[in-house]
Amino acid sequence: MSDKERSSQSNVKKYYKSTGFCSFGIGSEAAEVEVKDGKILRIRPLRYDSKYDTGKIRKWKITARGKTFEPCKKTPLGPFSYVYENRVYSPNRILYPLKRVDWDPDGERNPQNRGKSKFVRISWDEAAELIAKEIKRVCEKYGPTAVLVQGDGHGETKAVHGPHGCHLALMNLLGGCTVQARQPDSWEGWYWGAKHAWGQDPVGQGRQANLIKDISEHTTMMLFWGCDPETTPLGWGGMSASRLCFWFRELGIKIISICPDLNYAAAVHADKWIPVLPNTDAALQLAIAYTWITEDIYDKEYVATHTYGFEEFKKYVLGEEDGVAKTPKWAEKLCGVPARIIKALARKWAKEAVTIAHCNGGSYIRSCYSTEPGRLEVLLLAMQGLGKPGTGQLKFFEWQLFGLHDQNPLPRSEVLPSVEGAYRGAVLEPPEKGQFIPKTLIPKAILSDEPISWYGVTLAGMPKEDQFNEYRYPEVGCSEVHMIWSDTPCWTVCWNGGNKWIEALRSPKIECVVVQHPWFENDCLFADIILPINTKFEEEDISVDILNGNYNLVLYEGQCVEPLGESKSDYEAVAEVAKKLGLYEQYTQSKTVKEWIKTGFEKSGISDRISYEEWLEKGYYIIPPAEDWENDEPGFSPFYKDPENKPLDTPTGKIEFYATGLAEHFPDDKERPPVPHWIPYGESHQESLQHPRSEKYPFLIVSNHPRWRVHAQLDDVPWLREIPTCKVKGPDGYLYEPLWINPVDAKALGVKTGDVVKIYNDRGWVLGGAYVTERIMPGVVYQDHGARLDLIVPGESDRSGSNNLICPTNTTSKNCAGEVTSGYLVGVEKVDVEALKKQYPEVFNRPYDARYGVDQAAWIIGGDE
Template structure:
């Protein structure tokens, strides 16, 4: 029974672009959202219409179901649209005067005042013109990338990049591989597998695992959590299915995560970022016991003798035995041997949900390459022996299921859409991991690195040298951001906060729906609408059920004075037109002189649905259109079977066409790099990092931090949701009534520290301190602590050496990248100390920071706390 006078359909993948999953029915009444619910496909389609697929294995049947498998975040999203933290109108920092003193040192401290859209867009247009004429267009830095609300026309990211590009240029922030850093910087050099470096041959892998695998290793992976923001609950259903048909699930991780707790047949606890030691020991067992596939290694790989020479200790005199590894990773030698022997005798595949802390730490390219080596030693591609990429994004590589292009519109349509970032990076760009250094670089100096760093560049791109600023340029003078969560989601967040107060930066403009994270440091803020307020066009290709295209209508009116990213940038473009010259008609060029509905029609026409199956009137009336399963999908080759059966005619994307234990590319371009050598190795420490428990710093900071994809957020989204904040493992309410980000501590460590569950604790190192609420549990290995990443910043003291009450631990992550020639992020597996916090002493020392409690246990931030006059 419907409770609304209107039902519209939305693509509620909340960490994507125009694609994703979570087709959702939204009921609205009197212009307000009253309920969000699953879509029942059988309201409009029969199983025959959808060519209903099944997987049959071992006497059981897995089927997709006829109802969407939405993420919990889908149903609570309206609390974000109606959040007390919504930015209601344009804001300007009270002591930032574009015609006078700009006071950059007060960013993050000063409050804001209300201004009109007319005044805001006048200032923005004038600043663009001033900076262009004074310093050149490359001094305008566009932060328009990353995770955001799903959108196509209005777009989550990059609209302003299109405007700046068409009117003279910009410096662009290059989107990092982030969740798969190690695969990108490491695995590509072992087996290619463009574009991401993780296994790209996904067709029918879950069918193959169901029919042929004995076990699935979830290595640093939580398929009950990570998929929520992208694709919903299908990964969870698959884990129950594997149990039903007897496929063992073995979890290797420092923590008993949520999938581990429900589904695992075995948990192998391991210290964070020590997986490489265990992997080397497994290889040692296979080599010394002769239990790897020697024939496959001869015919499908190259350079194995180099790896064998190292593992057996001939290079450094240290055999990589299970006993050696036990000291590094704290996994008992007997357990390493048992896993190695089981693996050698059974069909084993490996599953990942991007990899978690496992793949986003210092030297993360080493465990990524070593995993490829182990797979190769057991004949990867053989039925039942594969690596499953992005279990959270698609069931079986959806391009093999449906005719719709996986993930995006056709290229010619994508190029027209306002929310897409530039297809090719401009000459002036900055890797996301190096932004703080590039903001603060001094006149005449350069920041240097290798590779564009974006995940879809070819492996050989990592050998290209780049620098910022370009010759003749003057560095960053203005930042325009529609993704203001750098300090919360990237490495060295405190250093970034300090960079934002650097006098080099003359104007920091943010457009965003909520007052959170980097938005607190802005000079001007534009209020942006949420997806529920907008007409748009969506594509659902990640659900693991069926593909669909969605004609999205708005479910409620624009809240307050908000506009979409697209609409806001168009308003700026209109003001630029008054300057003439390169700005003439820029608003017209940006919109194409078309309405939103006309753009929706372009999206539908170019979505990839065969022309004879398109029905514009149907999708407008029905709200969405399903696509049937591709005929013959179950007959297509599974995984890497073609490489397994015929490597010569189905080569890998490496220089030799084989899986390379010895990377010829790294040997040629970085022959003297001790941190990323031609053969993957155990790196204890180096000039880039001192983050091992064996190093001198560990005397002061003895714990390794696990920083996973959060259970109750999607990266930095949803931290202020009152419905989830009630959950014990979401927040720990301290003695002062504040809702703290949980810090998991093993009882053995907690007893030594004098900490009990519910205590307020400090997680710290020389880079700063973040607070948290103690959650004492055996679900975390001794010697490690866990605090999920993405909590909203709540600075007591900002910048390096500062204190954050919100628990945003990326603030104290290392600033250095994966290694000196690999510009990946390092946001987990680093050293910290833990101690009980005297919150009253902090209040006495920093009374001004506690004058207003920005975060309450119930609702999080209230935007009016940040205004000069509420």
Template sequence: MAEDRAPKGKSGEKTLIRDISFCGVPENGSNASMVDVKDGKIIRIRPMHYDWKYDPEKHMNPWKMDVRGSTFEPSMKTLIPPYSIAYKKRVYSPARIRYPMKRVDWDPSGAPGSTGPGGRNPQNRGKSKYARISWDEALDTIVSEMNRIKEKYGPTALLYQCDQHGENKVVQACHGAGRKLLPLWGGYTLQIRQPDSWEGWWWGSKHFWGCEPVGQGKQSNLLYDVAKNCELLLFWGCDQETTPWGWQGQLPSRLSYWYSELGIKQIYVCPDLNYAAAVHADRWIPVLPNTDAALYLAITYWWFKNGTYDKEYLKTHAVGVEAYEAYVMGEEDGVPKTPEWASPICGVPARVIKALAEEWASKRTSVVIGNGGPGIRGPYATEPARLQNICLAMQGLGKPGINQVKMIEWGLFDFPDQYAQPKPLRVPNLRTAYTGGHPSDTNHPSLPKTYVPKAILEGECDWWGCESETAPREDQFVHRFYPAEGCSKIHAVWTDSPSWITCWNSGNDYVRAMQHPDIEFMWAQHPWLENDALLADIILPVNTKLEEDDIAGDIFSGQYNLLFPEHKCIEPLGESYSDYEIVCMLADRLGLLEEYTGGKT
């Protein structure tokens, strides 16, 4: 799908199709974009028009939703977000790393923890300047340090940080191309990213209604169910005007306008008047951050008191109703969870809580989430997650128009029950061509991402669960320890996703951990000099996806499913390579290239 726009060469431009999205999971590319290139430079990025090369009448078979006298179907162009349109700025960013670099006061011949001239100076990570070095020096130093660390401590002394998210790459890898190499080398410790996107659902809802692997409700064809059957939508902590941008573009925005045109009422419950609430809400109910549990409890109190819930449904679909009712009505602890009780906690007036409860019970209502926002990722987020599920169950969860609906991640992991839009006959899946890491990957030993500073600074820690981002709920009862039995503490760090300090709390603790004398070597590979890369002893330059050949699909967008080759738009800047190419170079020096690549180019 790459061709010259002006075959005769009058303009000198050519147009190439690229997936410019940032989920970093091979099953779920999106945001197919037209990249216009002239004289080896990117001129502009714009939406891809589906009818650019194909006749809509002959070659396209779009899904349609015909409901209430109105039709909704995919548009004739991709609905790419500002992130994609402006990506040229990232490609040509002044922060691009163009050459291998070494920290000027890090000497690999120095003793572990040594300071001063000729030392490793770990205390200066994040403060030191860098000097350009050759690829040979960089790779030879990394391989030498890897083997030294393995010989002295064992292979599990190397922590590999390689979790999502990032540019959607397939053959060239997004993150985690080393996950296949390191077991061949002898082993490693894998940094596990907790299921932060789905925190409350993952730890809480999976014990309420199952719904593996992430704990959110089944999504099969729910966009049509909403259009046909819903009378009220409760957007709870959801901003579909911005949240889906990096993942799937702006179809959720179009849908929200259409739902309003169909006469479906939209109420937004969120602390801030977010972008979606500002343009779509029939009513905005501000709630104090992380107090949703009190609001849910008061709503169910009102339903129990007035009998406005689906008793017959609960008789056949739920257990433990009596115990929950006893708690809500105050029989268990002497505190009835009334609207008056909840109001000072959540900041919503008691009269509004009662009105919301009555409106919810009187209409076919679905709750709409964009993964849940901060309300599902804060402390004790398991409780609002399960309480939202309880509210839905009390009104007949699964009946027409009564569901938990997502405005993001349609088709997650290519699971059939995650396609909220009408599912196409065939869905391209590029998992077998992918060379990077995946949320379902496991490794022994592993270490939860947020425990990295504690493990290094204190020397030990323990936790429950977290074998992987998609581990079943039974794994939450497995007790794990650092260092794992028979394994070393961490003495070296390899990161190809250097964004710890900007994505998580306690960034200062992470900086202190990387400055700890136990960390004898740290190297990073990344396109930009930013975040954790500034702590590395050696930095390797990675190119952006517009500088390499690959293959891609567009699935998450929710419109037409696409499969297309991605031809290089421009030559790599400086001496940058793809993540996969860099790991291949390391594998070559370790004598593992043939085994790592399987003999494939």
């Protein structure tokens, strides 16, 4: 049956929704959601000609090398959007408020049982009353900063209904709180390192303006370094990155992938794969610099006019500082790349117009001391004349974020839209009142008996100078945390040292934990009260789509289906608590959802182009490209042409081989010195094959953004779980998170594909399903991060393979509060599932459905009613 016949027979309603998973309502993919009899029938791309005559839309077009690249006629949806109806109707949906059975606000609270105890259904009235009473009690006893608000990160794209932080708006009415400040988790090495080489606030990645046109016309070689630039954008920009990868190949640009794993983009697009050991890229980069210097094949004139401190860097590279020349032979022993390959790469690079491509940075930039490879990449680009035609650093994701046109490598649109006028909650800046703790330091802050301190607010977007400011917890005049209220319950499976977070959640200091979420998963297991939240398909909202790679859009999101069970939006859920506190009118500002949508539209940047009524009727507005977009100077071209009048945002205005800010503020920091160094291990980390710990834990693990999830989301989607590379079926029928193992290592371990293995270190252990493949280099294992929790012993072990539980608890380095979630040491051994069943019968006999994973209704008394 054709689409037309199907639609005519089903009386389908069509709504335009942004179905991405980015927070703050500033990205994602526009889609059509078709509904029949009150249920989602299917999701498909938004076709631009469905409401508009595409012939009237001004298009952009890039013509290069006799070929043409232009927008699609529909949004390039990724697989996650197509399968999202599975997520909406997942049996893991929370359908009514819940309370932990042995948490008694008037008696024993039993914090030690969080993660073990079951839950019982309660009414919305009781839940809201309990939360309001706890807030009053805690604020009166300790002060408002005793409440920690967790409101950031990987949720659905919403605006009115809360892109995260509706509870922060309420707490600000009560005098403030403690805010969890999300550090730039996908940009750690750029944020804490590269900023001190080339500036580039807000996140430290290079200027993107009009780079696609420049690359298409001039680039001859592209490096995919440390990541899979096609996989990560699937959750935000759909297939837009994939289109670009195929376009670059069509143009004949040579692609080299440098990473430990032959990931999807490397396998499909790369002309050559150079495997490098995790967390050793700095050694490889220094050896490339050594080759250029000793063979005199770098741009000396550019270095002399556009950079600062090169001679200090040169001394380190040549070994004049420490007596160790950073030769390719020296690097070979450290990074696993043969010296001849290093020299060949260096010489090829020196002859070509090279662009380095990333999606944020991947595991390459989320490891120990990632500041060093982050800075060294900038310096290598500088040594070959950064800003020349065809050179730069391309990022495949998060274009135009932070309201900056120069973050968009595609043709600039006439308007960069925003719906911040409709936001009812977002942790976008330091708290109005109270104190904050970096997300990476939350467990340490709670568990410490002494005040802790760190540098930088850590919120992505803060200027680099903020990294020189010292902060502390508790702040003077503020309380320690005694209550947690979260709308982002994925800390355990997405951040550093999740087992420490479990320990913190079970601390007697924490008297109440409130979680609001659509699904019963991950941190929800440790809550005292859970509020059921609906998905964006059950709400009316407004959003923008600025990541689809075609056009910028402002969308009206009609409600597709009725809320499941008793679920409410985050905005509405907090409103219920506000009523009990007598703050409903102040919280809502006496506006309806419709009125907030209209406010968002009026401040979106398109209200002078289309009437509100027409926009509502059409469902979206396409913003055409700027007529003069082709004249935009690409990337670092302005700096390349005129460094004096177009300086960079560094203290010297130049690319700093010697970071003057670091030298002034942290002159004795051996983990982030003024000149970037090779740091295998140090005070903060000993996660290196050069360290004696490797005798006990002989493998380095790579943990990337998942191919078939968005961080912790979508791990319960049947259509994805049945993909062989998504899960490995164990002998017990359980679908385990794959652990890639090289055949050489598998033979030594006595492991074959399908075996169950333990991945362990001194921080705990998780299980995985062995996947023996040449796509991972020897000495390295690979397992995606973000698997949904299936705890064996809370705070110690997990069946699902959620390796964030056992990654380092320490941050990037002692003065950098970033996360470390890849490139650390583990041991691997085959396990006997039958023996584990006997040791942990309750865990291994839990109700299990291979389509959705662990039946979390087993945690709810009467949950199957």
